[in-house]
Structures are given as structure tokens and as C-alpha cells.
Amino acid sequence: MGKLSVVAVGMCVTLSAWAQETPADFSTQVAMSVSGEGPWYRLELPLAVQLSARQADLSDVRVFNAAGEPQAYALSRQSPSHTESRDVTPVKWFPLYAADTQENLPGVVMKTTDEGTLVEIKPASVAKPGKQVLRGWVLDASAIKAPLQQLSLDWSHEQDGFQRFSIEASNDLQHWQAWGDGQVARLSFADERVEQHDVSLPGQSARYLRLVWQGQAAPLLTSAMLASATRSSLPLPLVWSQPLAGVRLTAGEYSWQLPTGLNVERLRVELKQPNTLAPVTLLGRSDARQTWQPLSKGLLYRLTQNGKDVMQDQLQLPGQTVAELKLQVDERGGGLGSEAPALRFAVRSTQLVFLARGEPPFTLALGNGAVKAANLPLSTLIPDYSTERLNALGQATLAGEVVLKPSAVAVSPPVGADWKKLGLWAVLLLGVAALGAMAYSLLRKPQGQP
Incomplete structure (x- = not known):
């Protein structure tokens, strides 16, 4: 039976090598540069990175070295709840x-x-x-x-x-x-x-x-x-998006489609006209098949006082994942106009910390709706982790621009042969056949024969 074990181990090693992720498995790759003392480095992920990801929780973010080997990493999202x-x-x-x-x-x-x-x-x-x-x-x-x-x-x-x-x-x-x-x-x-x-x-x-x-x-x-x-730790800052265009649904109702599902914490509604006063209710949902859920209520205004504008154009949100927003305006205050106002949204900044192994340059990769999360807890990645230690880590910066994809929905595989999967299945079937043949041969041997 020792031969069976050797064959089984060989199969596992072969399948693991074939199935290992590479930068080519992700739709977006951006080169990184590092500075300061390693081997741990931290990178504040720009909002463009989060919008390029195919998974709202950033499960598809990876870091590779020059040889295409994945690096151990953690995601830090410190929130105000750490009081x-x-x-x-x-x-x-x-x-x-x-x-x-x-x-x-x-x-x-x-x-x-x-x-x-x-x-x-x-x-x-x-x-x-x-x-x-x-x-x-x-x-x-x-x-x-x-x-x-x-x-x-x-x-x-x-x-x-x-x-x-x-x-x-x-x-x-x-x-x-x-x-x-x-x-x-x-x-x-x-x-x-x-x-x-x-x-x-x-x-x-x-x-x-x-x-x-x-x-x-x-x-x-x-x-x-x-x-x-x-x-226990201060929250990371908010990062704001570029203006997002919306559509007018009916009188006093406007909607906006976000690039992907995001944990939005704050909104800024563009108030173009002076002396605007608008009580509003904000609703959101993460999928078009869901019903709208109330998120926030408030009074938006842009008023002239003593020759200066007095502005309140922001709404606080609970930070839950939303992909679509709808604003209902009480038009007794004059409304917000016949066209949907531009909208900016803010999400909590996210830091990526990785343990550098192998040779640079390192590459940030993302954009794969099928992969599972591979990040570790910070306390595992850094054995003597503390907030002070995190702040003293080396810095990583993106050396190129992140190109946003037109759709945040995972791309379906092309119709036709997937040679990588076929190869894996072929190895698996051959291994199973070999194991069966060896087992049959052992069973056919007479009792006592070596």
C-alpha cells in the first residue's frame, strides 16, 4: 500500500501546482514600489482599486512577486466602533x-x-x-x-x-x-x-x-x-468618489447606480442652485430584485446668509452594502430640479498589509469573481501586531494607474474548451485509473506471494 500513498501524494502535488493562482487569473494588475523597513509593507488602497474589484469585500485582491508567487497579506478596515x-x-x-x-x-x-x-x-x-x-x-x-x-x-x-x-x-x-x-x-x-x-x-x-x-x-x-x-484604534479616513450621474424617476425621485456593491458611509449631493432647501429620504438596495430599504433622512440646504453660502449637502449612512440608491425629496421646499443632481459617495479607506517574499517588483492584482478570500488576520500575519507596529511598517505605493472596467460583474468564461480544467480532469482520471489498476493487481496476487 506504500505505492498507493506515493501516487496519491504525487497527484495532490500535481493538482496543487496546476491550480495555483497567477496574475493572469485577474483582470487588473498594477505594479507596486516599496520603501522603508520590511519585510511587511502596507498600502492604502485607492477607491479605484475597490471599484475594480469583482467582490464587494475585496476577496479577489492578491499580491504577487516578480516570479508570480502569491504573497501572504491582510486587510485592515478599522471602523469607529472600536471605541x-x-x-x-x-x-x-x-x-x-x-x-x-x-x-x-x-x-x-x-x-x-x-x-x-x-x-x-x-x-x-x-x-x-x-x-x-x-x-x-x-x-x-x-x-x-x-x-x-x-x-x-x-x-x-x-x-x-x-x-x-x-x-x-x-x-x-x-x-x-x-x-x-x-x-x-x-x-x-x-x-x-x-x-x-x-x-x-x-x-x-x-x-x-x-x-x-x-x-x-x-x-x-x-x-x-x-x-x-x-x-483602541482610530478609524481610517473616508475616501470620496468622483461625481456620479443619476436619473430622474418621477417628480421628486432620483436614483443612482453604483459601480459595484459598496459599504457606503456618507453621501454628498450636489446643490447647484442657491437658496435650495430640501427635506429628503434616502433608500438603498444591493440588488435590483430586492425591495428598497430606508437608509437615512435629513435636510439638505444651500442658503445665502450675510453674503455667504451656508451648506449642508451630506447624509450619513449606516455603512451597509448597497449597489443602488434612491433619493425622495419633499418638493414643498422647491425640490432639486428636473435633472438628477450629481452624487459623490464615501467609503472607509482600506489598508492592505503584505509580507514580502521573493524578489520585487511586486504586483497588486484584482478582478476575479470566482476566487475565495485568501487574506489572513493582521495578528496572524504580524505575530507581535499592535497599532504602533502597524504605523511603523514600510510603505507600498502603486506605480501605475488602475484602469476601471466598464462592468463590475464577473465575466463569464468563453464558450468552448477550457484547457486548464480539461488538463486537471485528465490528470485526475489518469491517477484514479492508475490507483484502480494497482489495487486490482494487489487483490489478484495469491496469498503469501510477495
Whole structure:
């Protein structure tokens, strides 16, 4: 029976060699260059790569070396759900006054305790004659040690409308770092009240925040709260698509077909006309045979205020896989026009980490709807894996452009002979015949004959 084992092992080796994947099995190949310390390298996959894949979960992504040998790899999709703890803390606020709304931020003296708690803000010099205008607020976040994720404001009900302000952060009340702009709103529309109180922060630590209203007096605050969170790992950034054309279905209904099924997390709807106000409902589905499922609701607007556009053109999505989107617009606000607006979508960036083996150049290959996933967990690919270790890995970059295919549907094999499959079947049948002949020969031998 030893001969049978040898034959069986030989068959398995032969079949494995024939069935091994090669770059030619994939519709798209892009050369890569590597830099930094190996042998592990990480590549941030461009959105064009994800759109070229034939499988929404990127199961058909591979890496090959110069000899066409596959490389061990992992996919990293860190999401915002990796939050370890989240706290919402009410904070104190202190007013900033100036002579008029056009004046730069006034000079002030700020006093703190030994622990850093803000106790007083007063002008650095005698105020100029004239009416003093409230320009902004300083928030005391000295008691919060975790990174700041979100700011929530409430203000006097006599001051409805949009509130737009700049956000700055400091640890010493002397040096301030810009954290971007914030916008909150309280609106009434079509017998409904729309209120937006929350502003996203960059996830950094700071002891003080300074809010300065732009071109208008600041409202009287009634509440200020800061949400802080400690994360096991920060989420990868979002990557945005190019504008996608849609079609108008009926009055107030528009649809868009995505290049493939994608885990969309955010949408941006193009609002061409000023003074557009549109309550909308977004629906999606992953297949034309499925029923539409609600994904998001919101108020899109582009309004002129103090000579500037105030814009809200984005919708937040749950991140589930969708291939088709439909937007329903309440046309009591005037609608979005007779043509479907252009749409941009955003998905979470994905990093590919591979273990370089063999000689470069390395090739990224994708575009095969039939292959199964071959990626490993990061902790398996990198035995001593940690977030710090991941950030210190060598870098890989694409050395060429990814050519998008016109269809993301797997191409059916051509009608006719598939010589690779025929060869595999021939080897298999010959092996089975050989095994049968050997077994028959052994059974025919008389008892006791060697």
C-alpha cells in the first residue's frame, strides 16, 4: 500500500501546482514600489482599486512577486466602533466681547487655578466707546483628559437660524490651534422643527476651546457639552468618489447606480442652485430584485446668509452594502430640479498589509469573481501586531494607474474548451485509473506471494 500513498501524494502535488493562482487569473494588475523597513509593507488602497474589484469585500485582491508567487497579506478596515469608552461632560463657558462684529478677536486676560481650571476672562485693555458685541465663547475642558470627539451646544430660543463659528484649541491659553469650522442650526420648515446641535471634533486632546462667530454676533449659550472617547484604534479616513450621474424617476425621485456593491458611509449631493432647501429620504438596495430599504433622512440646504453660502449637502449612512440608491425629496421646499443632481459617495479607506517574499517588483492584482478570500488576520500575519507596529511598517505605493472596467460583474468564461480544467480532469482520471489498476493487481496476487 506504500505505492498507493506515493501516487496519491504525487497527484495532490500535481493538482496543487496546476491550480495555483497567477496574475493572469485577474483582470487588473498594477505594479507596486516599496520603501522603508520590511519585510511587511502596507498600502492604502485607492477607491479605484475597490471599484475594480469583482467582490464587494475585496476577496479577489492578491499580491504577487516578480516570479508570480502569491504573497501572504491582510486587510485592515478599522471602523469607529472600536471605541473603548465614551463620556459626555458639561463644561463652563466664558464670553468674549468686542466693539463690533467686524473687529478681530479682542485681547483678553484669562485666569486659571493651579489645576488649569478657567475662572475669569476680562479685557486686556479698556474697552473702546460704543456698543459691545458678543463675539464668541471660551469653553473650559481642563477636567477632560480623553481626546475630544464632539461638541454639543444649545442657545437662546430667541436666536433661531444658522450659527457658524470657527473652533480653536489650546493647552495654555496663549497658543491656539485651528480645529476647523462648526455649524449648528435651529430651523422651522413645513410645520416641522429641525435642530442641529452637534459638531464633530478631530479626536485630539485640549484643555480649552475658543469659539468665534463669523460675521455675526454670537448667541447666548444655555448649554455646552463635550463628548470624549478613548479608542483602541482610530478609524481610517473616508475616501470620496468622483461625481456620479443619476436619473430622474418621477417628480421628486432620483436614483443612482453604483459601480459595484459598496459599504457606503456618507453621501454628498450636489446643490447647484442657491437658496435650495430640501427635506429628503434616502433608500438603498444591493440588488435590483430586492425591495428598497430606508437608509437615512435629513435636510439638505444651500442658503445665502450675510453674503455667504451656508451648506449642508451630506447624509450619513449606516455603512451597509448597497449597489443602488434612491433619493425622495419633499418638493414643498422647491425640490432639486428636473435633472438628477450629481452624487459623490464615501467609503472607509482600506489598508492592505503584505509580507514580502521573493524578489520585487511586486504586483497588486484584482478582478476575479470566482476566487475565495485568501487574506489572513493582521495578528496572524504580524505575530507581535499592535497599532504602533502597524504605523511603523514600510510603505507600498502603486506605480501605475488602475484602469476601471466598464462592468463590475464577473465575466463569464468563453464558450468552448477550457484547457486548464480539461488538463486537471485528465490528470485526475489518469491517477484514479492508475490507483484502480494497482489495487486490482494487489487483490489478484495469491496469498503469501510477495
